Amino acid sequence: MVRATVRLIVLCILVASASVGYWYYHNPQSPAVRIAKLEEEKKELQQIVARMTYERRVAKMLVTSQHQTPTGIETTLMFQEQARDGTWLPPKSFTIKGDEVWLAGLSIRFEQGWLEKNDPLRGHGIMLFTRIFGQNQTPAQGLPIDQPGKIPDIYRGDPKEVARVSAFENELWDNFWRLVDDKSFRADKGVETAGGKAVYFKAVPDRLFTVTVDARGNPTAVGEPMEPIIREAMKQAATTRSVQ
Numbered sequence: 001m002v003r004a005t006v007r008l009i010v011l012c013i014l015v016a017s018a019s020v021g022y023w024y025y026h027n028p029q030s031p032a033v034r035i036a037k038l039e040e041e042k043k044e045l046q047q048i049v050a051r052m053t054y055e056r057r058v059a060k061m062l063v064t065s066q067h068q069t070p071t072g073i074e075t076t077l078m079f080q081e082q083a084r085d086g087t088w089l090p091p092k093s094f095t096i097k098g099d100e101v102w103l104a105g106l107s108i109r110f111e112q113g114w115l116e117k118n119d120p121l122r123g124h125g126i127m128l129f130t131r132i133f134g135q136n137q138t139p140a141q142g143l144p145i146d147q148p149g150k151i152p153d154i155y156r157g158d159p160k161e162v163a164r165v166s167a168f169e170n171e172l173w174d175n176f177w178r179l180v181d182d183k184s185f186r187a188d189k190g191v192e193t194a195g196g197k198a199v200y201f202k203a204v205p206d207r208l209f210t211v212t213v214d215a216r217g218n219p220t221a222v223g224e225p226m227e228p229i230i231r232e233a234m235k236q237a238a239t240t241r242s243v244q
Contacts, residue, residue, distance in 0.1 A: 056127065056213065056214045057081065057127050057129065057154060057212065057213050058081070058082045058210065058211070058212050059080060059081040059082065059129070059210075059211045059212075060079075060080050060082070060208060060209065060210060060211070061077050061078065061079050061080075061101075061208075061209040061210075061211055061221075062077065062078055062207070062208050062209065062226065062230070063075060063076070063077055063203050063204065063205045063206075063207075064076050064077065064078050064093070065095075066099060066205055071097070072097060072136050073097075073098055073099045074096070074097060074098075075095070075096050075099050075101070075134065075203045076093060076095045077093070077094050077095075077096070077101065077132075077203060078091050078092070078093055079091065079092045079093070079094060079132075079145065079211075080092070081129075081153070081154055083154060089153050089154065090153070092145070094132050094143050094145075096132060096133055096134035096137065096142075096143070096203075097133075097134045097135075097136040097137050098134030098135040098136040098137070099134070099135075099202065099203045099204075100134060100200065100201075100202055100203065101132065101133075101134060101200065101201050101202075101203045101221075102132070102133050102134070102135070102139070102142070102198045102199070102200050103129065103131070103132045103145075103198060103199050103201075103211060103219055103221065104129075104130045104131045104132075104139070104142070104197065104198040104219065105127065105128065105129060105130065105197055105198070105199070105213035105218065106127075106128040106130050106180065106197070106213075107125050107126070107127050107128070107213070107214075107218075108125055108126045108128070108176065108179055108180070108191060108192075109125035109191065109192045110125065110189075110190075110191055126155070126176060127213045127214070128146045128152065128180075128213070129145035129146050129152075129211075129213060129219075130144065130145060130146065130180075131143065131144055131145065132145055139198075148177050148180070149173075149174065149177050150173070151169070151170070151173045179191055197218055197219060198219065199211070199219040199220055199221045200221075201221040201223060202223075204223070206225065206226050207224065207225060207226055208223070208224055208225075208226045208227070208230065209221050209222065209223045209224075210222050210223075210224070
């Protein structure tokens with residue numbers, strides 16, 4: 001009888017210990033789970049920072065169409081950005097009112113860190129292409145280049161991993177975009193921004209424009225004669241579209 005009682009007590013103790021252990025390592029509110037989550041988020045943050053180590057963004061632009069309309073000239077431009085490894089991201093197309101292009105850039109710098117004083121974002125920044133518009137449009141009528149609220153393609157890393165962006169990274173970018181418009185939020189986070197800077201260039205066919213925005217949010221544009229191979233490819237593409 002005594003042995004049976006002892007065995008029952010030991011069994012109860014083991015069950016209780018196992019239950020406590022399970023709660024400690026699986027309950028979302030337990031210290032172990034919270035610590036593991038913080039370590040996972042910090043590791044992910046370091047991976048995000050690794051995609052922000054360059055000091056400028058580079059894109060090529062060229063005129064694909066320019067014609068007169070009843071309300072004035074309209075210009076369609078192809079915008080294609082170069083990734084860090086030298087490959088080209090999918091091109092984007094923008095149609096503006098006019099033949100004078102204004103392109104705005106923005107930089108967000110994390111001078112005091114973000115999540116904590118010594119977090120991996122400290123000293124790094126995000127460079128954004130914000131809007132593009134013509135001389136017959138106001139900036140507010142401009143077209144967004146980096147979509148507000150979305151992760152710019154160049155910061156996503158491997159395209160194969162795009163579909164697996166974590167909730168943590170999406171939330172982080174939601175807050176990054178909030179920094180663009182919310183002055184008090186910027187002050188609270190100790191973040192430096194350089195906004196409202198734009199570069200101008202005349203959209204001339206047969207010229208290739210290299211557009212950059214640097215770590216200070218300064219956009220620049222340099223035009224050069226288009227190489228014959230690019231001009232010929234555009235002619236063939238135009239012919240194909242007309243046949244269709």
